[in-house]
Amino acid sequence: MPKIPLATLAWSPEHQAYLLSEQDQHCYLLTSSDEPFWFSWLDTHASFSFRGISDSLNLHREARTPNRYYWYAYRRQGQRVAKKYLGQTSNLSLARLEETAKVLGNKETSTLPNKADLLQGPKIRRTSQRDTRAIFRKQPTKIALKNKPPQRREPNVGLKRARLEHGWSQQEVADLLEVPYTYMVARWENGTVFPGPAYRKKLCQLFNKSEAELGLLRQVPLAIVPTTHTSLWPVSDPATPLQLLQTPRLIGREAILAQIVQHCQNGDGMRLALTGLPGVGKTTLAAALVNEKQIQQAFPAGVLWAELGPQPYIPALLSRWSTLLGINREGGSRKSSQQWREVLRDAIGMRRLLIILDDAWTLEDALACQIGGPCCVYLLTTRLREVASQFAILDSIHLSELDRIQSIEFLTQCAPVLRDVNQEILNKLVQASGGLPLALKLMGTHITVQTRHHQPRRLSTTLTRLQNASERLQLGLEPDARLPVGTPLTLQTMIQLSEARLTAAEKQALTALSVFPPKPHSFSEEAALFVTRSTQSTLDRLVDIGLVEVCEDTRYYLHQTIADYARTKQRPSKKQQAERHLIRYVMEYVEQHQEHTSALDQESHIIFTALEIAQQFHEPECYIQVILHLTRYLHSHVPYDVIFPLLQQAYAYARLSRNAIVQARLADHLGVAFREHGNYLEAEQILREGLTALQNHDLSEGLQLLSHLGSVFAQQDRFSEAASCFEETIATAERLGDARLSFYYADRGVLGLNRRDLRTAEANLLKAYHLAKGHTAHAYHFVMVLQNLGVLYTHKGELNHAHALFDKASLIIEAHKFADNRAIHNYRLGEIAFLQGAYTQANSFYGQALEQASALNLQRWLFWIRLKISLVAIKIGDFEAARDALQQAETHTAERTRTHSECQFLMAQGRLTLAQEHLQLARSRFLHALEQARHIEHSAFCSESLILLGIASLQDGDLSTAHSSLQEGLVLANTLDMPQLQGEALLAWGKYALQQQDYAQAQEQFEMVIHTIPHDFQECMARAHMGLALVARAKHQYEEARSEGKMALVLFEQMHHVQAKAIRDFLHSLPAHF
Structure with missing residues (x-):
């Protein structure tokens, strides 16, 4: 049986894949999909051990004829060695290896240990050195070893001493470390093999010693290369493209460069891969790595660079490297790539080299350049993720494009003239480049060349040309080795x-x-x-x-x-074909997902692109169909400046089509969009056109138009006309059994809210609530009903009930991602927080609402949010912020044409001037607000403006006007079910009585606030206690004054109210002794 090989292919249950390792160094995981790589690896190796799922084998490649090799499998069974012919490399699939292991193992199953024996560990029989020598005598190797220069191996005395100190045998150490073969420990001790990082760590933990104490610090051999070689260490490869590092700083790559440096320092034999789009800067980053001091220290033998490309000539590359390493090139033209690799590997030996394989297109090319020893590290760059993952399964790094800020910095670094250019132009250039460093560099270089004479005209012309994609694609630098001779890199x-x-x-x-x-x-x-x-x-x-x-x-x-x-x-014909396919896809998609907000969100840009194409192709039916399916989504998720062109185009198509029902439906959606944007005249006109188009059609088709027209009248404070629309709509809908009856009751309920007719509003909104409850298809409408009910109970002072309704609406909003309702929801929560005196919290809610409403360009709501922000600022004494918010609200001229809105705006302005003690101006604004409120017969606004006018007149010394205004305001407030307004009236009347020295009347008014107004209205409570403190001081009841004043101070400080300072001064003014 041949010599036991050093390479091992073993099944890993943990990874459910095969682990291929050489000299105890884990390299990579293999599955059946990696067999092309596996076969290429076999071409460069003569033997390996296989430990499969069922059994183990040793495999060896033998030559039967010159240059033709065949593989054989060996398995020892007792004193016998079984041998099986497997054929050429292409036959050694992973499945074939498993099958062979099972066949040879079944020939003597009785000799195999059972599962219990395997788990016990120490009872496993391992191959000893003596057994190995016996096998070698019986079955000598058939491969002639190549002549290599003798290398001096020093025994590891430290490792052997540590083992003997514990009284352990080599087999026991192997068992404790879970080493597959006992001979590995022997080789570590005699110095023929150096343990890998994982085993070095285990040895240190086992013996509780450092690597130095165990002799595990690697020593560079004194004689690695033949004496005929000329040593040229460290290597500096002139092929390294350091010219790419022309900029002072590598922008946006600092973190990933540090990550690669750390990876390179982590261990020997590591293979890293850097992947990304063409032009993303992989080569530049690799070149920058060579200049890093940490890399130069970690790799004292230097760096080799391979510029591969799509069709590399590997022999020439290896020959060049041999020259850099000082190797005698005699007979070099006759050497194969394999022979060059062996020569280079011997020359490098145990030296630490960084080998960079740039722009690899195939795994075979990358593997052909693996010429380093076990201490070398490889960095591969490739645009192909497949190559990267096969070369470095666990250490593949993806290089992304630069973000907008980084792109602008990079571009202005390449072309400093752009630092003075308008930001919008820079953003367009960056967007056109997609953050691709090569694109930015080409543009920057081109701009620099074109503006070298500092002519503004040429800069403007150049920037205009760069907006053209063809121009950007053709921008070129110096020639590139991967391209035909003389071809610039573009x-x-x-x-x-x-x-x-x-x-x-x-x-x-x-x-x-x-x-x-x-x-x-x-x-x-x-x-x-x-x-x-x-x-x-x-x-x-x-x-x-x-x-x-x-x-x-x-x-x-x-x-x-x-x-x-x-x-x-x-080609134009193919382009149109693809675009028409896109339109058809979008039509089917929006019809299928019109109620699925997240699905529409995900494909929104594709949908809008398809609409643009449909408009270009003049396909009105497609355009209208998509818009009709999208209307709910558009109203709740898309900014109104985007909605208007879409709806207007669809409406124009509908008018031309002479389809009255389609025209009416689009008129309805466009009218609602105008209403929400505050364009009430346009909304009324479009809705009337829709109703006119339906004159000869069924009444049910026009009910929604009529109801929305009524809501537009309500927004214009034309309450009588609005009421008539709602009466007609609801009567007809009830007679016809219209499914949208809930919508019409809700619209009439909102009319009641606008007029502060809370009883009517409550009856209609509750009716709408019960009709809509449980209809999942009307989720958006149900949210609006819940929110309006919350507004109703906020006015009635039932703040907890209101909050519960808003919370219930919030669950539906988040489930359906209604973006516009998120803004409204935060606005409503801000109102509750404001009434509770939680001004910091109110500011937070209004801030969120402002951001969300701005994103959707909800003009009407932006007016009201800014108005409320000004009121919070007045309460906390930030008058400058209040003025800024009012100035911003003043710009919403469309909303201010509405008397209802203008009245509230005037009162907010008056409150600011009153707080700043500009009394005449404050009185003028409150008087103007009162006139507006009386014009639209709005009792609540009349009461509020009268109370404010009375307070300003009182402070100005006009007692007659103060008395009449406060008296009328209080009478109106008592007719309304609005505790906040009633509290304001009582506080103002108490203040008037106090100034008139009618202390009994003043005390009665302040105590009535505490006893009749809900304590949720914290500012009312604080001001009532402050009023009672003032009454007590006037009556020389200083202890009572101090007690009431302290209660007021606690409340004002909790609110961060501007009055906190006044009450502190009041308490300090009280006599210490009385």
Whole structure:
């Protein structure tokens, strides 16, 4: 039987794969899909051990005729050796090895240990050195060993001493370490083999000693190469493209460079792979690695660089390396690649070299360059993930593109003239590059060349030209070794290298994929197959070749630059065909998923792209169909400045189609969009057009239009017209049994809220609630009903009930991801927090609502949110923030055309000027607000403005106006079921009585606040206690004044209210003794 081999292929239950190791160094995991690599490995090795699932074998390659080798399997059975012919390398599949092991093992199953024996460990019989020598005498090797220079091996005295100190045999040490063969321990001790990192760690733990104490620090041999060689250490390979490092700093790659350095330092024999798109900077990063001081220290023997490319000539590369290593090249032209590898491996010996294999396209090319010893580390760069994963299964690093900030920094570093350019232009250039460093570098170099004479005109012209994809693809640098002689490196040539490996069908699929929005947007496998009319294998091939990236399990990216390239290769007829496929796919998709918000979100960019194409192709039916299925999604998830062009285009198509029902439906959606944006006149006009189109159709078709027209009247404070619309809608809907009756009751309930007719609002909203409850198809409507009920109970002072309703609505909002309702929800929670005096919390809610409403461009809600933010700022004394918020609210002119909104805006302005003690201006604004409120007959607004006018007049010394205003305001407040307004009126009347020195009346008003107003209204409570403190001081009841003042102070401080300072000053002013 031949000599026991050093390489082992063993089944790993933990990984459910085969673990291939050489000289105890674990290399990689293999499965049946890795057999091409396995066969290439067998071509470079003469023997290995196999430990399969069922049994074990030793395998050896023997020469039967010159240059023809055949494999044999050996298995020792007692004193006999069984041998089986397996044939050539292609026959040694993993399945065949398992089958052979099982066949040879079954010939003497009685000699195999049972499972219990295997678990006990020490009872396993291992091959001893004496047994091995006996086998060698009976079965001498048939392979003649090559003449190699003698190498001096020193025994490891430290390791042997540690074993003897414990009184252990080599077999016991092998058992304790779970080493597969006893002879491995013997080889470690006699110095013929050096333990791998894993076993070194185990030995240190076993003997509780350091590597130095055990003699496990590697020593470089004194004589590795023949004396005829000239040693040129350390190696500095001139092929390393250091010219790529022209920029002062490697932007955006610091973290990944440090990661690679750490990996390289971790262990000997490691194989790393760096993968990424063409032009992403893999070669530049590898070149930067060579310049790292840590790398130079870790690899004192130097660095070898291999520039492979699609068609490398390996013998020339190995010959060049031999020159760098000072090897005698006599007879070099007659040496094969295998012979060169052996010569180079002998020359390198135990030296630590970093070997960089740049731009590998096949695993075979990479393996052909493995010429280092066990101390060398390999770094492979490739655009093909398949090659990277096969070369370095556990240490493959993907290099992503630069982000926007990094891209701008990189671009301005390449072209400093761009530092003074408008940010919007920079963003367009970066977006066009897709963050690809090569694209940015080509653009930067081109801009620098074109602007070398500092002419603004040429800069402007250059920037305009770079917006063209064809121009960007043609930008070139110096020639590249991978390209034909004289061909400059461009984005186009870089991508062509990959495209050249595709079949005609795969090229057609790639060009078809360019209809999808490019990265960072993704597309599904289902969409890709529908549009390309290709197969999964074709898509897999595009991924394997590195032109399409995997986003998730079934989603993919197409980079901007590759998409640009694919479009330039697409014939007009094929382009239109792919675009029409995309339209059909989107039509089917939105119809199937119109109620699935997350699904529509995921494909939103594809949907909008298809709509653009449908408009270009003048396919109105497709356009209208998609829009009608998307309307709910559009209203709740898409900014209104995006919605309007889509709905207006669809409505224009509908008017031309003369389909009255389609026109009415689109008029309804467009009218609602105008209403939500605050464009009430446009909304009214469109809704009336929709109703006109339905004059000759069934009444039920126009009910929703009529109800929405009523809501527009309500928003315009045309309450009588609104009420008429709702009466007619509800009466007709009840008679016809309309399924949307709940919607119409809800609209009438909102009218009651607007007028602060809370009794009417409650009756209609509860009716809508009971009708809508349980209808999952109307989730959005049900949320609106819940939110409006919450508003109702907020006005009624039932804040806990209101909060519970908002929470219930929130669950549905999050389940369906209604983005617009998230903003409204936070706004409503802010209102409750404001009434409770939790101003910090209110500010937080309003801030979130502002961000969400801004994202969707909800103009009407932005007005109200900013108005509320100003009120919070007034309460905490931040008058500058209040002024800024009011100035921003003032810009929403469409909403301010509504009397209801203008009235509230005037009162907010008046509150700010009152807090700043600009009394005349405050009175003017409150008086103007009162006029507006009376014009629309709004009792609640009249009461509020009268109370505020009375307070301002009182502070201004106009007692007559103060008395009449406060008296009228209090009477109106008592007719309304609104505790907050009633509390304000009582507090103001108490303040008036206090100033008139009517202490009994003042005390009565303040105590009435405490006893009748819900204590959730914390500011009302604080001001009532403060009023009672002032009354007590006026009556010289200082102890009572101090007690009431302290209660007020606690509440004001909890709220961070501006009045906290005033009450502290009040307490300090009280006599200490009385």
